[in-house]
Amino acid sequence: MSERGITVNKPYERLSREEIKMIDRASLDLLEKPGVLCYHEESVNLLEEAGATAKKTREGEHDAWWVSIPEKVVKGALSTAPSKVTLGARNPENQVVLDAEGKRVHFGSGSETNYWLEVKPETFVSKEDNREVVFPVMTRKRGNLDYLVRSAHLAEQLENLDFFIRNVNVQDEDITTGNKDVNVFFAALNNITKPVVSGVADYGQLENVVKMAEIIAGGREELVKNPIVSFITSVIKSPLQIVAETAEKLIAIAKLGLPVVISTSPQGGSTAPIDEIGMVAQVNAEALAGITINQLANPGAPVIYGAVPVRARMDDLHDMYGVPEFCHYNMDCAQMARYYKVPCYSTAGVGDAKVPGIQAAIEKMYTYSAVPFAAPGLVHYAFGLLDKTQTFCPEQAVLDNHKIGMVKFLYRESGVSEESVERTKKIVEEVMHSPYRMYARYARGMLRRGEIFGGFPFEGESEDQDQTLLKVHEKLKALEAAEPQHLAEEQCRKIFSEIPGLLPRLNPYKEDK
Amino acid sequence: MSNELIEKIVDSVLQGRRNKDDEGIEEGMAGEPGVAELVREALDSGIETNDILLNGLSRGMELVGEKYETGEYFIPDMLTAAEAVEAGMEIMEPHLVKEGTAGGKGKVIMATVEKDLHDIGKNLVSIMLKGAGFTVVDLGIDVPAKRIVEAVEEEGAGLVGLSALLNTTMSNMGEVVKELESKGLRDKVKVIIGGAPTSEDFAREIGADSYGKDAFAAIREAEKLLK
């Protein structure tokens, strides 16, 4: 069995049992009245068949239905949703096993930033005293396939990264709507042996993506057993609207029996209430609506409660991540998902800061230490994200990998037991009768077993300059030098001959042909 | 045969095992002979003290130092190894005295000065000096200048190491130097100081011979001063 992730033994419970029930009640009431505004006829039909009532309306150019979903429909769907979901992986040892009633937390990347931030050390001469100083110079580059390949390869190396959501958007000239999905899925799958979780941009390509995954997994059945790809569908447009195109994908994925994250991301202050109860009642209702459609389409299909509630910045209505409200919203949602016994997909570690540095460190460490403590099964957006998810910086991802290591260590068990108490008494007695009364000798075993935290690995030598980023840059170079874990030549040959639209430059074996 | 014993001594120093009861860096070693037992066995089987000292204990400690430099060992490993060397030296002591070579690299008096109770750093220095082959007489904490100077006389030490962690007590280091002068001992004994608030400049100011920023500097400086 996979040992990925970390167990949070006593998850933090911000909400009391009564409060959970009140939010549940509020969400169910909202789903009934005003109900959801659904733009997808097939979803409306599914909901109506199950007992919902729908009233047709017109929203601009589109048909839409006000759907009132009664409690029994939602609870019925929840009763078929499995509490255990496995995210498969090319290397089965890297599978992520989610259990809504368990306490294991996994960290992953995400999600399609437009920019890649490059860090390059350059030497400067001070005008004051002609001193030479090396500073990291940063440049923002547009995302492309090469960067995506690099980030997937890096994600393979980061020991605290448990699942991969692609983190750079590809904007190459030869990428079109028609070939994007197959290429980005291939770029990921060909470079990482951990679970790949992703959205699909074009419904028309879902079939090809699944076919590619089948070739790698060894067939449809094998893929369902070890789903090396899982999907994310942003089926909700907050507040409470169901988007036609995504709902279509959601239903198709449900029928395939592959895991899917119902992701809804309301912004407190604009598309959802900003106060905690308001936000959580709405985002919870939205997640429940998505789960309901998924389960009606295929009862028992693996589904994940994905809530990404964020707060609005009051000066420009951009998302804001490194703030207390964000933690409150997300910790509450983790509890709600646990209450429904559906695995939870949550968020921590996004920097609002544009570049790595003090602001980013404060914001990231803040949410890393809070949200995972509520024990959601998945924590995404956790690696390298800056500028409120606009920018991915690989150096930042390396730093974040370390921070997550710190967080994981924090949740370790105390180690108090009858045996350890006896050992302690013996050691104290021994030390009290030794010449210098020092405990250093007894630290060694723990040191060797990795039970003593290693400290900050990127500490500089300078007395008057922060060299962290320079050190991280060196580490990144070393990680990037690792041999990539490509698919086998035979698999690549098959994929390139059977899947249309793949760019030959992505084929690692093309020279041999 | 003798080589094998010496190698075992080196290994036990690397493992930081004073005697058979100690665990090593690797677990499951308790019960096997440690440095004390091995040194005794070596002496009993007629191996020369010099051989045990240089190729066993000192060599072991050198290797420990190398491992520390490369990041394989940490301070607890160094301290434990130094304690193991010390355990071996205790067994050697009567033999060295008989041969007239007691004292190894020289004798050092260590003390934290009057009114100062900090001793973690001072202990580290003492243990490491012992591990490096010096004989250390550690007077403890809060030691008045008079007592330190008495000990220098009694022990015939070549070096005094003073530690202070408070800027209110560091001036007491100067008192020790003055006391040595007034007792006419200043040219017979070297003085080295250390501790966070002290510095090379401060050492010069109070007329000490040297300053050590950490335990490794302490060993380096002590080797120079007692040459």
Ligand code: B12
């Ligand atoms: C631990 C500690 C204590 C412990 C001491 C326990 C013990 N067994 O030693 C206790 C709690 C008792 C304590 C008490 C006090 N402490 Co205190 N304490 C410290 C602390 C946190 C760590 C010191 C330490 O052990 N460092 C680790 C060792 C390994 O480092 P080190 O001592 O510097 O030694 C290394 C080198 O300096 C060198 N070295 C040391 N000695 C020698 C000697 C020679 C010859 C050589 C060559 C080298 C050498 O080698 C060592 C190994 O690398 C320091 C903070 C700090 N950052 O230093 C404050 C500190 C020293 N304490 C301080 C204070 C103010 C006090 C108290 C007055 C507090 C109070 N109000 O009660 C009391 C004073 C008690 C007294 N009369 O001495 C201040 C001193 C400020 C100043 N500059 O004067 C400090 C700096 C904390 C602070 N920032 O305010 N303290």
